[in-house]
Amino acid sequence: MARYIRLYWMMWIQGIQAQIEYKSSFIIGNVATILGQVTGIALVWVLFQKIGHLNGWSLPEIMLIYGIAALPYGFFELFFNGVWSLNRYIRMGDFDRLLVRPGSSLFFILADQPMLHGLGNIATGTVIILLASRQLDIRWDMCNLLILGFMVAWGTLIYISINTITACTSFWFVASGTNFLYLGQRFRDFTVYPLDIYASPLRILLTWVIPFAFTSFFPSTYFLDRDDYRVFVYLIPVIAVLFFGIASFVWRIGVNRYESTGS
Amino acid sequence: MKRLKKYLILTEQSLQVAMTYRVRFFTTMVTGLIQVLALYYIWKVVYAGQKSLGGYTLSEMVTYIFISYAVRNLYTFNTERKISENIRDGSVIIDLIRPLNYQLARFFESLGSVIFEGILVGIIVIAVGFGIFHIKGPASFMYGTLFAISLTFSVLINFSLSYAVGLLSFSTTSIFGFINAKRFISNFLSGGLIPLTFFPPWLHKIAFMLPFHAMVSSPISIYLGQIEAYQIANVLLEQLFWVIILWLAGYFMWAWASRKITIHGG
Amino acid sequence: MSSSPPPIISVRNLTKEYKIARRTEGFIGAVKYLFSRKYDTVRAVDRVSFDIYPGELVGYIGKNGAGKSTTIKMLTGVLVPTQGEVKVNGIVPYRDRTKNGQNIGVVFGQRTQMKWDIPVIESFRLMKEIYQIPPDIYKQNMEIFCDVLDIGSLLAKPVRKLSLGQRMKCDLAIAFLHNPKIIYLDEPTIGLDILVKENIRSFIKTMNAERNTTVILTTHDLNDIDSICQRAIIIDSGKIVYDGSIDAIKARFGTHKVLHIEVKDNLRQGDEVVQLPAGVTVQEFGEHRIKLHLNKEAASLAEVIQTLIEQYNIVDISIEDVSIESIVKQIYQEGWHE
Ligand SMILES: Nc1ncnc2c1ncn2[C@@H]1O[C@H](COP(=O)(O)OP(=O)(O)OP(=O)(O)O)[C@@H](O)[C@H]1O
Ligand SMILES: [Mg+2]
Numbered sequence: 001m002a003r004y005i006r007l008y009w010m011m012w013i014q015g016i017q018a019q020i021e022y023k024s025s026f027i028i029g030n031v032a033t034i035l036g037q038v039t040g041i042a043l044v045w046v047l048f049q050k051i052g053h054l055n056g057w058s059l060p061e062i063m064l065i066y067g068i069a070a071l072p073y074g075f076f077e078l079f080f081n082g083v084w085s086l087n088r089y090i091r092m093g094d095f096d097r098l099l100v101r102p103g104s105s106l107f108f109i110l111a112d113q114p115m116l117h118g119l120g121n122i123a124t125g126t127v128i129i130l131l132a133s134r135q136l137d138i139r140w141d142m143c144n145l146l147i148l149g150f151m152v153a154w155g156t157l158i159y160i161s162i163n164t165i166t167a168c169t170s171f172w173f174v175a176s177g178t179n180f181l182y183l184g185q186r187f188r189d190f191t192v193y194p195l196d197i198y199a200s201p202l203r204i205l206l207t208w209v210i211p212f213a214f215t216s217f218f219p220s221t222y223f224l225d226r227d228d229y230r231v232f233v234y235l236i237p238v239i240a241v242l243f244f245g246i247a248s249f250v251w252r253i254g255v256n257r258y259e260s261t262g263s
Numbered sequence: 264m265k266r267l268k269k270y271l272i273l274t275e276q277s278l279q280v281a282m283t284y285r286v287r288f289f290t291t292m293v294t295g296l297i298q299v300l301a302l303y304y305i306w307k308v309v310y311a312g313q314k315s316l317g318g319y320t321l322s323e324m325v326t327y328i329f330i331s332y333a334v335r336n337l338y339t340f341n342t343e344r345k346i347s348e349n350i351r352d353g354s355v356i357i358d359l360i361r362p363l364n365y366q367l368a369r370f371f372e373s374l375g376s377v378i379f380e381g382i383l384v385g386i387i388v389i390a391v392g393f394g395i396f397h398i399k400g401p402a403s404f405m406y407g408t409l410f411a412i413s414l415t416f417s418v419l420i421n422f423s424l425s426y427a428v429g430l431l432s433f434s435t436t437s438i439f440g441f442i443n444a445k446r447f448i449s450n451f452l453s454g455g456l457i458p459l460t461f462f463p464p465w466l467h468k469i470a471f472m473l474p475f476h477a478m479v480s481s482p483i484s485i486y487l488g489q490i491e492a493y494q495i496a497n498v499l500l501e502q503l504f505w506v507i508i509l510w511l512a513g514y515f516m517w518a519w520a521s522r523k524i525t526i527h528g529g
Numbered sequence: 530m531s532s533s534p535p536p537i538i539s540v541r542n543l544t545k546e547y548k549i550a551r552r553t554e555g556f557i558g559a560v561k562y563l564f565s566r567k568y569d570t571v572r573a574v575d576r577v578s579f580d581i582y583p584g585e586l587v588g589y590i591g592k593n594g595a596g597k598s599t600t601i602k603m604l605t606g607v608l609v610p611t612q613g614e615v616k617v618n619g620i621v622p623y624r625d626r627t628k629n630g631q632n633i634g635v636v637f638g639q640r641t642q643m644k645w646d647i648p649v650i651e652s653f654r655l656m657k658e659i660y661q662i663p664p665d666i667y668k669q670n671m672e673i674f675c676d677v678l679d680i681g682s683l684l685a686k687p688v689r690k691l692s693l694g695q696r697m698k699c700d701l702a703i704a705f706l707h708n709p710k711i712i713y714l715d716e717p718t719i720g721l722d723i724l725v726k727e728n729i730r731s732f733i734k735t736m737n738a739e740r741n742t743t744v745i746l747t748t749h750d751l752n753d754i755d756s757i758c759q760r761a762i763i764i765d766s767g768k769i770v771y772d773g774s775i776d777a778i779k780a781r782f783g784t785h786k787v788l789h790i791e792v793k794d795n796l797r798q799g800d801e802v803v804q805l806p807a808g809v810t811v812q813e814f815g816e817h818r819i820k821l822h823l824n825k826e827a828a829s830l831a832e833v834i835q836t837l838i839e840q841y842n843i844v845d846i847s848i849e850d851v852s853i854e855s856i857v858k859q860i861y862q863e864g865w866h867e
Contacts (some may be wrong), residue, residue: 481799523609
């Protein structure tokens with residue numbers, strides 16, 4: 001374990017160095033992420049110029065959900081973004097390089113390409129949360145901060161799991177240049193809004209199949225004192241661990257498949 | 264004519280390549296349907312108890328969502344990614360030794376995915392719109408025709424912008440930030456996600472000073488018949504203006520970039 | 530190299546400098562690097578001048594990093610020179626890439642011109658349109674190439690299913706497809722087996738003989754040069770160290786021989802051969818083997834062998850001409866002194 005942490009740290013530093021190499025891209029990358037968050041929330045703001053509430057949710061409440069959604073996403077990008085390279089690695093035959101290393105190949109791929117622009121997501125998310133909390137009267141005392149910290153950590157694990165599973169499709173559809181990761185990510189777009197605005201099939205999907213709701217909406221309900229969703233808040237760690245288990249399993253099947261077809 | 268032929272084969276071949284990515288076609292389509300569906304639900308909730316918002320009734324808004332998706336999707340964001348990948352891995356070298364105009368070649372190459380992923384997915388999504396969500400057709404046959412012309416300009420503007428952004432790879436070695444920034448700004452200011460009439464006046468003004476609205480908002484407003492017949496010429500001319508400006512911008516950027524090339528590897 | 534036609538490629542004081550940002554190690558270094566940077570300039574090609582005449586077969590040789598690819602990239606118009614002039618068929622390549630492109634064919638050994646996912650034949654069709662090749666020439670060339678390079682059976686396969694050698698043969702055929710006046714080949718035989726190499730060499734020679742195509746070739750396999758080229762340009766650290774005929778090199782070193790001697794006793798360091806005449810150098814010594822390099826003009830072969838027989842219990846002796854490879858090695862190390 002200690003070895004993995006040390007190794008991870010080294011790989012992370014190297015990955016970061018590779019990015020700092022390109023100074024302007026570091027800056028513009030973060031500017032772009034911030035821009036993405038800002039335009040996203042601006043759309044909601046524009047909409048609220050015309051309406052008073054969205055299915056009973058006020059603008060600050062939606063901002064809180066939006067801000068919390070940005071955190072695990074940002075941490076995922078900053079630390080575990082490597083699964084995005086899986087498709088390219090397999091296509092170019094570079095995946096062998098990871099397989100011959102001593103240790104878990106999933107670990108190596110996750111640590112492979114940290115994206116510094118995750119920082120932009122974390123920063124904007126924090127600012128949006130703070131703006132929302134001012135109007136909602138949420139106090140960020142030690143207790144709340146700790147709880148948020150845990151939720152973000154579990155949320156990051158959920159991101160790792162979902163993205164690993166969708167990335168694994170590359171083991172099956174190599175030549176087609178397809179990336180199911182994009183498809184999975186599109187479902188993330190839903191979860192920056194309250195879950196109950198969607199029809200029930202979509203709600204079930206976002207809760208039990210692609211459980212992004214556990215990374216943003218359910219955590220937010222805790223801070224908004226919506227007791228009707230409390231059960232789902234307790235389920236956050238369960239879902240995270242369960243899906244990580246599924247992800248590891250799918251990964252193993254994928255790798256075995258890769259080895260047996262390897263050219 | 265002969266000159267055109269050597270560019271048309273680029274379209275044909277990129278179409279062939281696109282067609283080998285059948286699974287990607289499928290995911291693009293599903294992604295598109297999901298996005299449209301999400302917007303549909305959101306707007307339905309937004310309209311709860313309201314007859315009209317920003318000058319749109321709910322059923323007009325549903326039409327807007329579907330058509331705007333088809334228009335946005337017509338031009339995928341592949342051009343800039345391809346250009347920047349070619350520059351990064353050095354395979355641009357192959358394009359440099361060929362007797363082709365780089366800008367034109369990239370344009371015709373990009374048409375392949377416009378045809379396969381843009382038009383085909385667009386048709387499917389719109390068919391779903393007509394079949395299940397009862398969206399409206401164009402205001403009249405003439406409006407439909409003018410809509411098609413406007414779409415052509417939209418593709419040209421889209422390409423020119425993507426091309427210019429892609430060429431930035433010559434000075435920043437990693438370009439994804441620029442690509443994303445462009446995507447976010449254009450999603451926001453083109454009217455792709457929310458009609459520009461919802462914007463407060465100052466933002467509305469800004470949006471109309473920039474080229475993005477000419478990519479999505481202009482063709483849709485023609486489709487929906489929101490523009491009086493006599494004003495359509497103005498809208499089309501404005502689009503044409505942006506086509507020319509942005510094409511020239513790309514032309515000069517290439518003149519500048521192609522002298523700065525260093526090829527990596529080899 | 531007759532003097533009547535004007536050179537098809539003419540290069541004067543051609544120079545290319547690359548700017549490389551200087552880095553320090555570690556995380557702190559990386560952060561520092563974020564805020565300030567210093568640049569080193571590398572002179573990859575340094576005031577190179579030469580003329581190449583129509584129909585010449587020129588080998589462009591040098592160690593790794595000598596500046597070969599950089600030169601080729603400037604000749605093809607890919608890179609803009611830092612200084613100096615290039616003219617290819619009367620055109621400054623980087624100023625008029627489109628026009629220059631029509632006159633040249635290029636193979637970059639590490640890259641393919643073909644699209645990865647679609648069949649090989651499609652790439653040929655693409656070239657037909659891009660270079661506006663008349664149908665009869667296209668047909669004729671395809672027949673010749675399929676015959677000589679034996680690529681007919683590959684045409685229907687997608688490129689990613691080709692082996693390296695098969696891909697290279699296709700890329701070579703593509704480069705020659707529009708009957709270009711000049712062909713640049715940057716390491717066309719890299720990583721190929723001897724049969725494919727032979728095939729490619731004879732193809733290039735045939736094309737040159739039949740169409741008077743000018744060929745410029747870089748390679749690390751000096752057998753390529755030996756069998757294809759009449760002229761060699763040797764470059765080292767961006768500078769030309771030799772430019773002349775291969776025959777001149779051979780003539781110069783033709784009197785040189787290499788002796789391989791196998792002896793019965795196990796030789797150790799310190800047991801060096803004594804009393805060798807001038808003009809003989811020891812290249813290897815150890816185990817049961819001695820390798821000597823000798824210039825026949827300075828030392829008599831018989832005398833050397835005599836000396837050896839007196840000292841060692843000899844099992845076997847073989848005498849060879851010096852390979853062009855070791856000649857070039859010597860020129861790299863010592864330069865070409867007249
Ligand atoms: N894009 C680049 N940026 C910076 N330096 C470069 C670049 N390309 C080449 N160089 C440097 O220029 C010099 C010449 O490189 P070049 O590729 O021309 O060598 P080469 O003779 O082709 O070598 P090889 O036989 O290894 O292919 C080398 O020192 C190399 O490090
Ligand atoms: Mg080289």
